[in-house]
Amino acid sequence: MANQIQPLDSLFHALADPTRRAVISRLLRGEAPVKRLAEPFEMGLPAFLKHLSVLEASGLIHTEKQGRVRTCRIDTDRLSAAEGWLSEQRAIWQDRTDRLAVFVESQHPTKETS
Amino acid sequence: MANQIQPLDSLFHALADPTRRAVISRLLRGEAPVKRLAEPFEMGLPAFLKHLSVLEASGLIHTEKQGRVRTCRIDTDRLSAAEGWLSEQRAIWQDRTDRLAVFVESQHPTKETS
DNA sequence: GCAATTGTTCACCATATGGCAAACCAAATT
DNA sequence: AATTTGGTTTGCCATATGGTGAACAATTGC
Numbered sequence: 001m002a003n004q005i006q007p008l009d010s011l012f013h014a015l016a017d018p019t020r021r022a023v024i025s026r027l028l029r030g031e032a033p034v035k036r037l038a039e040p041f042e043m044g045l046p047a048f049l050k051h052l053s054v055l056e057a058s059g060l061i062h063t064e065k066q067g068r069v070r071t072c073r074i075d076t077d078r079l080s081a082a083e084g085w086l087s088e089q090r091a092i093w094q095d096r097t098d099r100l101a102v103f104v105e106s107q108h109p110t111k112e113t114s
Numbered sequence: 115m116a117n118q119i120q121p122l123d124s125l126f127h128a129l130a131d132p133t134r135r136a137v138i139s140r141l142l143r144g145e146a147p148v149k150r151l152a153e154p155f156e157m158g159l160p161a162f163l164k165h166l167s168v169l170e171a172s173g174l175i176h177t178e179k180q181g182r183v184r185t186c187r188i189d190t191d192r193l194s195a196a197e198g199w200l201s202e203q204r205a206i207w208q209d210r211t212d213r214l215a216v217f218v219e220s221q222h223p224t225k226e227t228s
Numbered sequence: 229g230c231a232a233t234t235g236t237t238c239a240c241c242a243t244a245t246g247g248c249a250a251a252c253c254a255a256a257t258t
Numbered sequence: 259a260a261t262t263t264g265g266t267t268t269g270c271c272a273t274a275t276g277g278t279g280a281a282c283a284a285t286t287g288c
Contacts, residue, residue, distance in 0.1 A: 009130055016126035017246090021199075028207040035264060045265070047247050054245095068255040068264050076207055079200060085135075086197040093142040093190055131276090149234060159235070161277050168275090182234050182285040229288105236283070245274070250267100257262070 007059065011082050014058035019043075020051050027061060027074040034063075034070045121173065125196050128172035133157075134165050141175060141188040148177075148184045 014020055019041055026037060038048040052072065055061045059078040063070050128134055137151055152162040166186065169175045173192045177184050 008135065009132060012126050012130035016123055016130055018123060019246095021122065025203060025206065028203055029210060033264080043246085044248065046249085046267085049266075050246070065265085068253095070265070074207075076204070079203060079207075083197060083200040083204065086193060086200065089139060089142055089193060090190070090197065092139065093188075093193075096143060133276095147234085157276085158278065160237080160279085163236075164276070179235085182283095184235070231286100231288080233286075234284085236281105238281080239279095241276100241278075243275080243277100246272095248269100248271080250269090252267070253265085255263085255265100258260085 007078075007081070008085055010054075010058040011060065011078060014055050014060050015082065017051065017054075019048075020055055023051065023055060023072075024060060024074060024079070027072060028076075031071050031073040034072065037072060121192075121195070122199055124168075124172040125174065125192060128169050128174050129196065131165065131168075133162075134169055137165065137169060137186075138174060138188060138193070141186060142190075145185050145187040148186065151186060 015024075022040065023037055026032065026040075034045075034049070034052065037052075038045060041048060052061070052063070056063060059075055061072050061074050063072045065071075129138075133155055136154070140146065140151060140154075148159075148163070148166065151166075152159060155162060166175070166177070170177060173189055175186050175188050177186045179185075
């Protein structure tokens with residue numbers, strides 16, 4: 001319930017880039033090392049690492065280094081947090097339109113309420 | 115179904131700012147002119163207008179000027195688009211974890227499947 | 229017509245973002 | 259020990275972002 005608004009900034013910011021969204025989609029199918037994650041993209045590793053650190057700062061992924069390979073996995077709770085805010089907003093809107101519908105209904109006594 | 119990925123960039127980017135999210139929350143309760151929208155915030159109008167234009171570029175709001183006052187209203191379809199992408203992703207993840215659960219189940223013939 | 233209200237535009241600024249190349253480090257391989 | 263591999267750090271760059279103040283419309287109300 002407690003709306004910790006601050007992290008939403010970094011969350012949505014992390015989602016606002018096609019590369020990062022692709023990484024998320026990829027990680028939803030299972031963990032992967034940095035190199036493999038980076039393969040589909042045309043940028044260099046340094047640029048890619050920046051994207052990863054944005055994702056990690058947002059809490060959407062966390063990574064662990066073992067030997068020389070860093071493995072990345074997703075934190076679906078953070079995804080749900082983003083989804084949660086959106087569905088909260090939709091709830092607000094739906095509640096309002098529902099009450100509006102009732103009001104309109106009450107102004108149209110001729111139409112049957114069915 | 116057709117995933118028009120490009121607009122997601124501007125969509126999530128628009129959501130990645132507390133001012134803009136507040137504007138959205140406000141507009142979900144009903145349309146409002148620029149001046150009234152800007153009141154709760156401490157920034158000047160030029161800065162606020164930039165936020166509005168980011169929101170408008172993302173399609174989350176559209177505005178109409180009548181006389182000297184510009185009225186803003188929200189486009190809930192764009193909100194649903196963002197929510198849609200997120201729930202798609204969750205579906206991917208859930209499908210995977212479901213199949214994983216089935217697999218784990220099949221490796222544990224001792225535990226009853228209930 | 230004058231003045232207040234409501235936006236809008238402009239020039240400017242500091243910082244963040246997203247990319248590069250190149251040098252570097254540490255773990256595996258051979 | 260030498261080399262490859264996987265990742266990291268460091269500069270550097272162009273552009274975008276988020277804000278400011280000041281000047282500039284254009285309506286509306288008196």
